[in-house]
Amino acid sequence: MNFRHAKTFLLGALAASFLAALVASRINPYWLYIFYDIGISIVMAVSLNLINGYTGQFSLGHAGFMAVGAYTSAVITNQFGELNFFAANGIFAVALYAGGLAAALAGLLVGIPTLRLRGDYLAIVTLGFGEIIRVILQNMDKVGAARGLSVNHGWTNLFWTFGLAAVTIYVVASLVNSTYGRGFIAVHDDEVAAEAMGINTTKYKVTAFVIGAFFAGIAGGLYAHSKQFLTPGGFGFMQSITFVVMVILGGMGNTVGVILAAILLTLLPEGLRMLSGIEHLPGFTAERPLGWIGDTRMIIYSLLLIVLMLTRPQGLFSFRRKRN
């Protein structure tokens, strides 16, 4: 894949998200919040793809890093009252960055001892890490413990979500399309050969982990200031699985595919929910002919995933030849 116009793409995307934010007031709020969810999912899935897809490490703790970023940024912004436009966005930027750094630090702490493990073992350790974060948050009275934490400011907007999604895509894509970053793919392909070719495999794995965690932390900050309410349960194991599914469905190590999968899998449950709302069509006022879709939408969602995995194990959006 060629990546010559990386900076042009980044600037264009930033400008586009800025313009989108200007017209956001005309968008139906229901859709607006779905757009936020899509942007956040893209940040999560693309950053997880660096770890799971390109570098070939199986992390199941991405929601844990998201939680670290979400709580860190929320605690910071909750210190402030009402602010004018510039102060608010300035503080928000700082809070998002701090959330990312806190998550990156967590990534470093988890990564250094565990990245010597491979495959299933690493998956179990990262899963355990995610659960530890959840349990710690559940017992921290300062952040509301199990009652949850209200976030005072709803500062997330289209500029921040899609601007940061663009930054994430830029960072991951420029990394893996550089001589430095080809090391990630080399580690994924064959650790022994990579080591023999002078690649410090441990350092590469930790780097991928820390960068991935950083963006998960930023996505957490966006999530916190969009939902404005955080509960530890929202960052559980199932949440991590959702992002892993996006990566697998998009095709491991295929950024464009993973972005499409993140969009699709965020829209799918909502779409199924809408289908079931057709009871208000004329002539159907009494019964809900499609109501069963709404009632069973998570079952349909799961069945669709099973069918997709059986028919396209190389990823829904991967058109390259099957590897190996």
Add this chain to the structure above:
Amino acid sequence: MSALLQLDKATIRFGGLTAVSELDLQIGPSELVGLIGPNGAGKTTAFNLITGVYQPTAGEIIFDGQSTVGRNPYQITKRGIARTFQNIRLFPSLNVFDNVRAVFHLHLRGDVRHALWRGMGYHAEEKAIADRALELLEIFQLGKFRDEPAKSLSYGDQRRLEIVRALAAKPKLLLLDEPAAGMNATEKVELTRLIRFIKDKFQISILLVEHDMKLVMEICERIAVLDYGIKIAEGKPDEVRANPKVIAAYLGE
């Protein structure tokens, strides 16, 4: 003449088994040395000792004036030892070109920030790397496959690509682990020519571990013979061939 690589009583034990015992071996600059021996003699283990995959239980390994004991394989590669594998280990999801380019990060001046900022220096460096990688591929007639996935090449071409990849690390010493394994007679003739060519063109030392006696006898300047982890003979091909110990090791007494 000071040796480029010097093994001084290098020993490795796995539990009760001594896989390589007090191995002394010297390789000089631009020398082509063969390491042979029957199955299970410890050839690949000796290889893994030199490249840092295993650490010696006792003894010393000196490369280019410095000890390599306690170093990781990637650090040893940086110092100038590159290898190929008995069972070819290319990077299957990268294409031919990127397999070679991936190795150039060894000589990169920049790091992550460099790759992210993508300034002038970055582009100049990437261009230089691409040119050098292509040049290497062209030397070995692999340029036409540059965009093919590494896995789609023929067996002989994959072998050659693995050697090109090792050369991209700019080694002073190239280790070839059974390069003729699985090759037919024509490919072996081709390989013999290739190894000679590498030695002349790049002026590097080569250590060759090989089963195929004919090939080793034909191209090596000096041969060391291992049996049960012990060096039983060393010398010019003709001397080794005539050595009764070697004949006994290969044919049985």
